[in-house]
Amino acid sequence: YLDAGENPPRGAIVAYTLAEAPAEPISLIFKNANGEEMRTLTSRTADDPVKAKELRAPARAGGNRFIWDLRRSPITKIEGADPIAEEALPGPFVPPGTYSVTLKIGEHEQSQSFNVLKPADVDTPQGDLEAQYDLAMRIHDQLDLTVKTINRMRDLRAQLDGLAKRTKERDGAAEVSSEATSLKERVLELEKQLEVPDLRSGWADRINNGIRLFEKLASLMNDVELGDYRPTDAAQEHFTDLKSRIDKVIADFDALVAGELAAFNAKAAEAKLPATIA
DSSP states (O other): OTTOOOOOOSSEEEEEEESSOOSSOEEEEEEETTOOEEEEEEOOOTTOHHHHTSOOOOOOSEEEEEEEOSBOOOOOOOOSSSGGGSSOOOOOBOOSEEEEEEEEETTEEEEEEEEEOOOTTOOOOHHHHHHHHHHHHHHHHHHHHHHHHHHHHHHHHHHHHHHHHHHTTSTTOHHHHHHHHHHHHHHHHHHHHHOOTTOOSSSHHHHHHOOOHHHHHHHHHHHHTSSSSOOOHHHHHHHHHHHHHHHHHHHHHHHHIIIIIHHHHHHHHHTTOOOOOO
């Protein structure tokens, strides 16, 4: 449409000029009025493939423009090849208020403050929006802790599986191989309380296996941020319930690592086999 306009992008627009493309990565650091870091983004770096997949800050010679989507950093990405590991969940939106952005190149820094405003049609009190953000951040932090535990579980399962396969036919190591397999299944059962690994893409496998604690908590985040309003009492109570159930699974896993895995590693050491680490 030749006569149609274009809405401005949703977010904080940061414009900066570089005399030349810097030899080292640049950083854009966003903070709130209290100096708390909201998010840090860097220019693309070939030496860090994980960071290279994240939102990048441009670092071209001349004029550059970056749009911060007003979100906190995404949670840690689940490791694996199944659908749940395809991408990291985004962080929550920050509430209206005063913020600053700092452009950092080596030792040089330049900062500018700006305001995030409520939409004109939103009359929700600031305190209610901050309460929404506070709950969203508690959900975000719990999701991040859950993912880090899931990644520990997946890594430990892979180690135990590899050790079991390598020692299955080895003289004097059959018992260790069997225990490695048994311990791997114990870890898998704990992981299945948080999420079911290795499901196929699509809705069929998810319906057959049901929604687990991680997906329920991620869904609660969407509900809390659905509109510009204070979170309901039901949302607060639901978070408390999910957090207690997830913390129980994490505690059970930590106990397994401290107890059964430690005993298994001692037995593996007697058989001159490498230890497994979680």
